[in-house]
Amino acid sequence: MSFMDRFVSGWRKYRKPGYYEDFDYAWTMTIDLDRCTGCGACVTACQAENNIPIAGESELDRGREMQWMRIERYWEGEYPNTKLKFIPLLCQQCDAAPCETVCPVSATYHNQDGLNTQIYNRCIGTRSCAVYCPYEVRYFNYYDHHWDAPLDQQLNPDVTVREKGVMEKCTFCVQRIRQAKDHAKDDGRRRIKDGEVQPACVQTCPAEALVFGDRKDPDSLVSKSMSDPRAYHVLEELNTLPSVVYLKRVDADAG
């Protein structure tokens, strides 16, 4: 092996460390829009699980609602022939995430599970990640939020409460993934079994429109769900390589 070859391979390894190509897991969610009823249970579940503050009415008016998962609504047509389309939108956990490159302090980065993580302690609040995110799913803490009694008693002890000046977003319920990993380790397994971990939104969805799992496992439910011909990514043309796959709604009226 010549010096040049060694140099080139060393450089490649430096530029692309293994974990960037090969994650331990590749957590993926599919959202079947044909099954989704837009009930909003996922939004509520997320709010409860992740200690998301309730911004309140006046803040909602100023466009400062806090919802890691939101249901976007689009009206089509003129009255009386109106049609409502909706799509649940959460952090897409992009593999080529624009938000990760811009954070000056690396408060948001890609972890070994292929998750786009947010480190609240490290965040200095430049808010550039929220501008860079084309999905607009990052939420900023404009104040120190508080929970009126007795709501403060229902805060999830596994999740931090975020300070003012910190960005936050959907984590695919990373605390649950961590817990499942610990259980797997205790049982002497190397990997989490399919279906062993579910984010709060998936667990709650009454229509089972949301499926969560590891797409590296070809037999997992989510891998099968992804292979549906209706599958697409939101804003695919931006090449952010999202980990959330939507299954298109089949419109009976469209013919």
Place this chain on the structure above:
Amino acid sequence: MQAEEKQLQFADVNNDVIRSLVVTGRNYYITLGVAIFVTLSCFFFPWFYQLFYGIGAAGNNHPAVWGTYLASFIFWIGLSHSGTLLSCVLHITNSEWRKAMYRSAEAMTLFSLMVAATMVMVHVGRPWFIHWAAPYPNQMELWPNFRSPLLFDVMAIATYVTGSSIFIYMGSIPDFAAVRDRTTGWRHHLYVLLSLGWRGTDTEWHRLGWAYTFLAVLIIPLAVSVHSIVSWDFAMSLVPGLHQTIFAPYFVVGAIYSGTAGIVTVMFVLRKYMNFEQYITKLHFDNLGKLLIVLSLIWSYINVLELFTGWYSGTSIEYEQLKYKLFGFYAPLYWEMILFCAAVPLLMISRRIRTSFVPMLLISIAVNIGMYTERFLIVATTQSRQYLPDAWGIYIPSLVEVSIIVGSLALFTTLFLIFVKIVPSVSIYEVKETMDTPRKEGSSIWQETMETPKSENGDPAW
């Protein structure tokens, strides 16, 4: 005004400039007092309130997380651009007319950069952790993200502040020495320190000249890169209307444009209130006016190009952005910007306007209002219309933000007012370089002031 009758002598330069440092009128103290009061009440008070309360004190909301703080940041960085850059370019091209104005222009650079850095502190959510954006060795081995354009920004601005402060300081050393030799008391001790033992020997002059030119050459690419990098904060995002390759030259031109207009404003004030009528003349305004008109034309061209790129892209997102910019909620501001930055400066085609002071002042202020609007629009219009229509929204600055904009102007004024009393705001030795070598006859001032050709203030012509 008697200066026009009498030929300006070398001693006059020393007398005039040192008088501007030593003799302080009541008006100065009143202005300084007002500036400090406004800074405290309009800048620091709302800022502390915001620190306590959270960024929610500003008008930011979900699509528009960036607001006027960032617009002000770009504005101040932009304003900083002409001072040192212009001074360096003119130094290298041996422009004589630079010599009376460059000190105040460079001071403008320095103070704008300081205000800009403060604006970053105001902007971020947790400024008490801002040092994490600096690459310093630490126990946790945590480094900033070197891929981030914001980090490039931190580096570029830190380098620029360092470079331009060394540049202004080095250029002032002979002047500090001149002031040292003419002052007493605490001022004397201060200038003894500042002049670093300058004696005015040939070797010293030679080294100063060499180092000065060296730094000038070094700073020119630096200044261009700083605002290019600031533009990457925006251009490297995917946001329609920001994600454009034209952004780096657009920002650089805009920066030099607003900076040059800023110099005109500052020069007008200096001329008027520091009695520098003989040094800052119509020639300076004429030349700066020519520069402004060229910059205004380039700026207009880039604006047209930006619209064209949006239209030519043929995507619905860019169309929407374009339509929103031209006819949407912020459209009045857009057309105001076009009026102030593209239309009004065309008046300077007329030489009469370029050489008259008040119209030039008005135009320069109009340009800077327009340029602030431009920065505001870059932040506001683009964020309001992004990819997902559900997340569209409108951003209106809050009272706290408006107050901080006003306060930052006062902060800048305060710093500048303190500066003009410490540093000679017109370069003593370089102005002398432009003058004829004095002859014995017809200059009675020599005998009066005991100034001999071998005086310690030094002059290379001697």
